[in-house]
Amino acid sequence: MTDTYDCAVVGGGLVGGAIAWGLARQGAKVALLDEGDIAFRAARGNFGLVWVQGKGADMPAYAQWTLRSSELWPELSGAMAEASGADVALRQTGGIVFCLSDAELQRRADLVERMHNESGNIGTRMLDRAELRAMVPRIGDAVVGGAYCPRDGHANPLVTLRALQQALLALGGAYLPNRSVDRIDAAPHDFTLHCGGETIRAGKVVIAAGLGSARLAPMVGLDMPVKPLRGQIMVTERMSPFLDYATHTVRQTAEGSVMLGDSHEDVGLDISTSANVMQEIASRNIKAFPHLADATVVRVWAALRVMTPDGHPIYEQSQRFPGAFSATCHSGVTLAGAHALALAPAILAGSLPAFFDSFSPRRFHAQAN
Amino acid sequence: MLKRIDPAQATLRLMFEGQPLAACPGDTVAAALLAGEVGAFRTTPVSGAPRAAYCMMGVCFECLVEIDGVPNRQACLTEAVDGMQIRRQIGARGAA
Numbered sequence: 110m111t112d113t114y115d116c117a118v119v120g121g122g123l124v125g126g127a128i129a130w131g132l133a134r135q136g137a138k139v140a141l142l143d144e145g146d147i148a149f150r151a152a153r154g155n156f157g158l159v160w161v162q163g164k165g166a167d168m169p170a171y172a173q174w175t176l177r178s179s180e181l182w183p184e185l186s187g188a189m190a191e192a193s194g195a196d197v198a199l200r201q202t203g204g205i206v207f208c209l210s211d212a213e214l215q216r217r218a219d220l221v222e223r224m225h226n227e228s229g230n231i232g233t234r235m236l237d238r239a240e241l242r243a244m245v246p247r248i249g250d251a252v253v254g255g256a257y258c259p260r261d262g263h264a265n266p267l268v269t270l271r272a273l274q275q276a277l278l279a280l281g282g283a284y285l286p287n288r289s290v291d292r293i294d295a296a297p298h299d300f301t302l303h304c305g306g307e308t309i310r311a312g313k314v315v316i317a318a319g320l321g322s323a324r325l326a327p328m329v330g331l332d333m334p335v336k337p338l339r340g341q342i343m344v345t346e347r348m349s350p351f352l353d354y355a356t357h358t359v360r361q362t363a364e365g366s367v368m369l370g371d372s373h374e375d376v377g378l379d380i381s382t383s384a385n386v387m388q389e390i391a392s393r394n395i396k397a398f399p400h401l402a403d404a405t406v407v408r409v410w411a412a413l414r415v416m417t418p419d420g421h422p423i424y425e426q427s428q429r430f431p432g433a434f435s436a437t438c439h440s441g442v443t444l445a446g447a448h449a450l451a452l453a454p455a456i457l458a459g460s461l462p463a464f465f466d467s468f469s470p471r472r473f474h475a476q477a478n
Numbered sequence: 479m480l481k482r483i484d485p486a487q488a489t490l491r492l493m494f495e496g497q498p499l500a501a502c503p504g505d506t507v508a509a510a511l512l513a514g515e516v517g518a519f520r521t522t523p524v525s526g527a528p529r530a531a532y533c534m535m536g537v538c539f540e541c542l543v544e545i546d547g548v549p550n551r552q553a554c555l556t557e558a559v560d561g562m563q564i565r566r567q568i569g570a571r572g573a574a
Binding site: 347348350364365407 | 539570
């Protein structure tokens, strides 16, 4: 037996979940295929930033897209509360990059100025130590200054993921777990997905399968050259609130836990943790917040970012098999607002506006001269 | 509730919220608190709800108490020691 849908979204993470809900919200009959616990679920291991500053240096379209997503996040958050009763704990309080040396501070100032020139002024400004201290009194002596962007924020990524799935179900969409897609038979606007003995047919297919996208994309005439980049995270016991702002290395959740991270390791499909990286993460964050030195760590984990060659997202419609779309990025939380409320309607309309041209993977094949 | 098989073996003296509490050598702090029927071990950081030991194997973090001035200790993973000063963990530990 074959179930037929308007749209099949392959990938049950934050990217696929946001797009699937966004499609269903516009009235489409949607199937969301989730591989299962054998997958390298980036959406189960991420940090939870809705982060704008510094995104899209060298690619103004990405900077604009990120900014747009941060602007759409409150609407997404409200829709999730309405559809599922879930509080995704969105706090767009602004975000800070702490700099621990004058060299770091100068590099960050250069980046802020460059992005201001390339992509417009989004309010990011450099702060000296005294200004930072007035905002975050607990910073350590090693913090010489930082960059503050009022657009940044954070949210609970696990609640967001669950809320997207519940909201999809509430709209009559199908969430199909343990569906590993073996093969896709493609024709323009007609796709048959084979999952074990089961087949699912849809007029549109969206490949949002994280690291699995590299294998699936060519089946529908798409190109998604993604690779893993490991990040390790540690989480402390719950502490009294001391940090309301988002930062790229440390954030305090609504419940008081402190998440520490921002490591980058090219180690293939390996989700083990390592003492030396945890030590680096702890060491840097203790410099930023000395009182974390005696905080008890209650959990650690590693997860794999889904990275394109330049780190920017890929969105494209297949030329060979129209109706097939690609969507991948390493910022599933940040971009959830845009994926649900801007990308999904374009996919349903059947064509991506010219704005998305910059996100085509053709950029990886351009001649150098 | 919980009764000791042989109360005479409870030779250790702990202090819980300033009151003496007996424990057997080898007891965890959580076992001693349960046997002493102290009620709630802690209140939660989010809603302030009262909680006590649940899993007794280090997983659920419901049994958090302050031991000898150190906050958020897992009572079920800490062996009772004569003279230990134990207090309820009220909400989140301070950021101090």
